[in-house]
Amino acid sequence: MAKLIVGIGLLLSGCTAAYQPMGLPMTQPALTDSALIAADGFELPLRRWLPEGGAPHAVVLALHGYNDYSNAFDGAGRSLAARGIAVYAYDQRGFGATRNTGIWPGTDTLVADLKAAVSQVHARHPGLPVHLMGESMGGAVVLAAMTSATPPDVNGTILVAPAVWGRDAMGFFPRALLWLSYNTVPGMVVHPPKDLKIQASDNIEMLRALGRDPLVIKGSRVDALEGLTDLMGTALAACGHLSVPSLVLYGAHEEVLPKTPVNRAVEDFESGGRHVVAVYPDGWHMLLRDLKGQVVVNDIAAWIENPKQPLASGADRNRSLLAAK
Template sequence: MGRPVTQPRLTAQSLVAADGFELPMRVWLPEGGEAPRAVIVALHGFNDYSNAFETAGRNLARHGIATYAYDQRGFGATRDRGIWPGTDTLVADLGTAVEQVRARHPRVPVHVLGESMGGAVVLTALTRPDAPRVDGAILVAPAVWGRETMGFFPRAALWVTYNLVPGMVVHPPRELNIQPSDNIEMLRALGRDPLVIKGSRVDALEGLTDLMSAALPACGRLEVPSLVLYGAREQVLPPKPVERALADFEAGGRHVVAVYPDGYHMLLRDLKGSLVVEDIAAWIADPKIPLASGADRAPRQLLAAK
């Protein structure tokens, strides 16, 4: 993030940060000019962009919930796509977005929603002393794969490549056969989308690891009431950090934790993604009512049984 040169603002199509950097934004509002009963600021995952919330945003709008999703720096249609901006910059942009959305919708509850990497940004931001003021958080498969939960060889490989060839672009090995969703048509569309990054620079992977390493211990310090969602068929994140995160979230008793038996990493875009969106809308309306899907019952046991 550069030095402040302007007042942050929301335009028709972007969030403008204090350093003048423009973050393309998509907005889904309730139909017919109806005032929203709640607002969500949504953060996408690694190598993705704001289009990730197209279906969820439209469905939430039908419940009277407005969604503002922006392309985080280094992703989507932003300048310097593929270049890691740094954890502090990602956190600062979230604070700016929340501040601007609150100004646009005064006296309306504002929630933040983070998917995967976006969840790690939310966790890190909300557990800092200068955390943005929000009414709640929705964490969708938050990325909490910190260094301490990685094996020796992945850590060593990342260290060597980062120090020798930080700008080298790498692609996920096909032989890993990781399935992020059961929505195959959606996955094929992502493969055709030019704004979805297909290969990652090593220094971006190093930055992502730093972010996830900050997010994992933040799970036990999160004070903001939150809805934490994982899929029992999670394949992108390994079980060890996910199980630790779930234990930390449940320990405080202030969060609702849910695991979907048929859910994958991309819960909102899975074939049963509408069920997850319904739970989010219901939790925003009343976080004390059990989820209609039943995914908030014995979540850790469900995950262990996958």
């Protein structure tokens, strides 16, 4: 009987959805050396990589992926700083060292935090060009923000394997399973199956380190996956409406995101004629941290300095690798 009661309790604990949207404004947003302070007073831990021995000539504001945090950009941040580009990255709400980790904040809140961060970076570096860089989920947040009614003022965006996978791009069974789970046990935490044969990078040591990192979330609440799906759907719909020059990066070995929505997104990016799409033959989902991630970082730095110059890696001539995958 005791086991039955415990089992029922565990089941019921997953029956309530939880969110943490932005609260009412109570202060002016601010950027300290260690945190972004949002208008509702919420503190988002911040990391920064600044050039040594001189002022930067450009700034990148970077957004991490799902269940990750700002440390995702440590390698890229150091490399870009060595090229004279200042890099800022913060833990998005519900991730990293923020309060209430694992609880989804909602697309509007993620976008509002991004806009506040852009404003503060401009205030910190007046007159310098500012670029947004989003990896995976971070790329989806960038797309949502840049196609909103009041997009942030930036010179361009760098989308690293942006997460574009809404409901209309899902198969019937994944969509039905998500609907059923959200409507019955939204608070249940699920973990990827151990036999799931999806590889995010060829950098195995890095992946093992992420598994040991206490700030990397290992499981996901169903309601967080529901919110992520909404965000990715918004991002997919936004791809054909991005107006600022953008560098869109994917790996030929992309396994985290399905082929169909990725190719649909790339076609939309290419339709405007103002964006550069690059596909790396040795690249995976976590392009910046792959074994050949430095090649990607070098392309990013060169594109920021001259977006009209062909990429030295030649990845901007590899579109067919992704389509044929």
